[in-house]
Amino acid sequence: MLIQVENLVHTYAPGTPLAHTALQGIELKFDPGERVGILGPTGSGKSTLLQHLAGLLEPTGGRVWLDGVAAHERTPAARARKRQVGLAFQYPEDQVFEQTVFRDVAFGPRNLGLKDAEVAARVRWALEMVGLDPAAVEGRVPFTLSGGEMRRVALAGILSLHPEVLILDEPTAGLDPRGRRELLGRVLAWQQQTHMTLILVSHALDELPRLVERVVVLNKGQVIADGPVRQVLSDGALLRAAGLDVPQPVALLHALQKAGWAVRTDRLLPEEAAGEIARVWEQRSRGTRHRSVSKVPRGHREPEEDIP
Amino acid sequence: MGALNQVFSHVPESGLASMKKPFIEIQGLEHAYPLADGGQIVALRGVDLTVERGEFVALVGSNGSGKSTLARHLNGLLMPTAGRVWVEGLLTADPRNLWAVRQRVGMVFQNPDNQLVASTVEEDVAFGPENLAIPPGEIRRRVDEALQVVGLLDYRTHPPQMLSGGQKQLVAIAGALATRPACIVLDEPTSMLDPPGRRQVIETIHRLNTQEGMTVVLITHSMDEATVAQRVLVMDGGRVAMDGPPEHVFEHGERLRALGLDRPPTVEIAHRLRGWGVPLPPGLLTVEALAGALC
Amino acid sequence: MNLLLPGMYVAADSTLHRLDPRVKMGAALLLMVLPFAAPGLASTLLISAFVAAIAILSAAPPSALLRTLRTIFWLGCFMFAFRLFTTPGQPLVALGEVVVTREGLLAGVVQVYRLCLLVIVASLLSFTTSPAQLAHGLEALLEPLARVGLPVRELAMVLTIALRFVPVFFAEIEKIAKAQQARGAGLHARRPWRRLRNWVPVFVPIFVTAFRRADELATAMEARGFRGARRRTRLIELHLTRHDLLAALVVLAVAAGTWTLEHLM
Numbered sequence: 001m002l003i004q005v006e007n008l009v010h011t012y013a014p015g016t017p018l019a020h021t022a023l024q025g026i027e028l029k030f031d032p033g034e035r036v037g038i039l040g041p042t043g044s045g046k047s048t049l050l051q052h053l054a055g056l057l058e059p060t061g062g063r064v065w066l067d068g069v070a071a072h073e074r075t076p077a078a079r080a081r082k083r084q085v086g087l088a089f090q091y092p093e094d095q096v097f098e099q100t101v102f103r104d105v106a107f108g109p110r111n112l113g114l115k116d117a118e119v120a121a122r123v124r125w126a127l128e129m130v131g132l133d134p135a136a137v138e139g140r141v142p143f144t145l146s147g148g149e150m151r152r153v154a155l156a157g158i159l160s161l162h163p164e165v166l167i168l169d170e171p172t173a174g175l176d177p178r179g180r181r182e183l184l185g186r187v188l189a190w191q192q193q194t195h196m197t198l199i200l201v202s203h204a205l206d207e208l209p210r211l212v213e214r215v216v217v218l219n220k221g222q223v224i225a226d227g228p229v230r231q232v233l234s235d236g237a238l239l240r241a242a243g244l245d246v247p248q249p250v251a252l253l254h255a256l257q258k259a260g261w262a263v264r265t266d267r268l269l270p271e272e273a274a275g276e277i278a279r280v281w282e283q284r285s286r287g288t289r290h291r292s293v294s295k296v297p298r299g300h301r302e303p304e305e306d307i308p
Numbered sequence: 309m310g311a312l313n314q315v316f317s318h319v320p321e322s323g324l325a326s327m328k329k330p331f332i333e334i335q336g337l338e339h340a341y342p343l344a345d346g347g348q349i350v351a352l353r354g355v356d357l358t359v360e361r362g363e364f365v366a367l368v369g370s371n372g373s374g375k376s377t378l379a380r381h382l383n384g385l386l387m388p389t390a391g392r393v394w395v396e397g398l399l400t401a402d403p404r405n406l407w408a409v410r411q412r413v414g415m416v417f418q419n420p421d422n423q424l425v426a427s428t429v430e431e432d433v434a435f436g437p438e439n440l441a442i443p444p445g446e447i448r449r450r451v452d453e454a455l456q457v458v459g460l461l462d463y464r465t466h467p468p469q470m471l472s473g474g475q476k477q478l479v480a481i482a483g484a485l486a487t488r489p490a491c492i493v494l495d496e497p498t499s500m501l502d503p504p505g506r507r508q509v510i511e512t513i514h515r516l517n518t519q520e521g522m523t524v525v526l527i528t529h530s531m532d533e534a535t536v537a538q539r540v541l542v543m544d545g546g547r548v549a550m551d552g553p554p555e556h557v558f559e560h561g562e563r564l565r566a567l568g569l570d571r572p573p574t575v576e577i578a579h580r581l582r583g584w585g586v587p588l589p590p591g592l593l594t595v596e597a598l599a600g601a602l603c
Numbered sequence: 604m605n606l607l608l609p610g611m612y613v614a615a616d617s618t619l620h621r622l623d624p625r626v627k628m629g630a631a632l633l634l635m636v637l638p639f640a641a642p643g644l645a646s647t648l649l650i651s652a653f654v655a656a657i658a659i660l661s662a663a664p665p666s667a668l669l670r671t672l673r674t675i676f677w678l679g680c681f682m683f684a685f686r687l688f689t690t691p692g693q694p695l696v697a698l699g700e701v702v703v704t705r706e707g708l709l710a711g712v713v714q715v716y717r718l719c720l721l722v723i724v725a726s727l728l729s730f731t732t733s734p735a736q737l738a739h740g741l742e743a744l745l746e747p748l749a750r751v752g753l754p755v756r757e758l759a760m761v762l763t764i765a766l767r768f769v770p771v772f773f774a775e776i777e778k779i780a781k782a783q784q785a786r787g788a789g790l791h792a793r794r795p796w797r798r799l800r801n802w803v804p805v806f807v808p809i810f811v812t813a814f815r816r817a818d819e820l821a822t823a824m825e826a827r828g829f830r831g832a833r834r835r836t837r838l839i840e841l842h843l844t845r846h847d848l849l850a851a852l853v854v855l856a857v858a859a860g861t862w863t864l865e866h867l868m
Binding site: 249275 | 529
């Protein structure tokens, strides 16, 4: 599915003293199968944008086109497109409501009007995708599961829609490092298996380079950056101006650059940054005739693509 | 801070004697949660620990390591299944000491909303002193003082819903400070906050420790936050697996990973560089420190 | 989404805002009952003038006040129609069995007018008194009952906490509703029964998280030394000032005035 956001404007409570324009003319395009990260401080309009992409809000101005159909309309064509967009809010475990895991995960497919056999197949597939054993968990009451398991059930409930576009709002919020790593590994696996478009909102800058190819930065309702992940996340000035954290490797490389080191600053991951620093350190120490005891591996790989 | 509290008379020791003993002492602490089907989950399997006055301790571990359970023993919210916990010489298991213990150890929880009871900031901060039946004039003084310390005095009459997550947690901290505790325990206070909120909270508790001499116990699973502490305790399976200054604990990258924890990217980079022969001193925890050492 | 309970409190610093909530609640009660207890024309005029004066003192915009009358539109119509068709007197129009009289017309209008006065007085109370203040006032008024053993303080605490969480619940309902809509829940269904059923996926999670909230909140309260509502002091204590006593006297004077007018005319 091709998503086009055309001059999107959204104002909450228009015409009242509490009016607030959350989106001020957003222009974006999402190609099928893309993996995009969305960054922005609180209040930048991220959740408003996500809700528009899922067709949950009506634009005050502009349009969101899902495969050429306006998302906010109430026509069968629009509804059919909207069903292809799966949106997971923050803390998705909060939305679990059914008496059994099976029924909760089946909620989406049932609303699509699918037959029982198809629904059951999808539920089973979705549960496996989130790492739960369908046989063990289908009949259980969701509220008796752990928080992490409930989150997986909620995500399964969205995967069972077989969406062409998967939008995740801070999927790792509140998880410990192990939980984060595991969930993101799965998300990547889902995308690789189904080739769905992945739109990921996350504050976790160490996660993004491993998952997305492109990053869009929002601030105060406008897009202030849209480009390859390495390019955007190494722009320290831009990130700081938007009130966002700069990834530590990037901050370090910038500091060294300022001190005269000839380092590339787009090495976002610790291992890459370390390699880059070691390379330049070795050059500099050779340059000053300092006998280096360097164990830096010669010709170590310069990553040009994403790290899987 | 640390004014003698006349309301409670169960303090077994006072003055100089209690100053020399550790503030918190834990011996052989075990805790098992009973399950509905009669079984139990063992959350703590024998913890021995002391915390001195004025220390800033980070308690880290992945989910299920027992860190939150341990935190709740520090103010008597939980009672040991075995072993003993003393706060300033008071045994927490003794019901007569309960309120004295809670006055000495303030606690801030993870969910910013689920700690605020009142419709305005100042009334919420007043909740603790109100429970101690402190006269209104004195409550007013303490509320203003606590809000001043966290920097929210101008938000006195704001309702909670007008505050950001970070600000709500600062109100919760002020609320804990209003009872003038000697120690404040924070159970994952930043895990539901955005980066600016997290920074606000960590900076505030760091300041409380360095400027006001408050004993701080910070439970977190972010090693980045743990960097700020003087001492890091790593929990695993209900036991203390590691205990030392951050730089020492961070040495053991493999072990930390196995325990489900990450090292801050800067520490990771420093470690790799050392491994490749770049001469770097130990203890480089921040970007500034590492950059400085390299140049 | 409006942030406070019935959404009518506006923070400001008017004369009315500064009065003690107990005085305002008592006065409001009196002024709401008075038009019905003293139905004469002179009395009604006196009360109307007084309400207008209070409205001016409250700094509430007249348009906002009048807008609150929308809430009783249907009730007002019903009362008007009732009086219109059932009051005996000089007939004006006859629609078959039902007769509309001149007295009926007048009675209908007057009844609706009294109803409007009632709503405006209630609105003035809400505009100038925050829900928290109302809770404080209520607690203070019912304080004597606490000495007889009724759990007044506990109920007041329950009320305060409930008020504090109303906006939180509204926000959560909105979030869950959107989440379920994104899964295809038909929350905008036409038929009322269907709509009710379709909202179950919103209300069940809200209930469940409400219990969890309550649990966490109770733990936090315990950690802060709460052990029951007895023996607690309060940061904010209500004290009656000269202005409050003056206001009370004025209201009583107006009440006495209407009583006099009523029984002398």
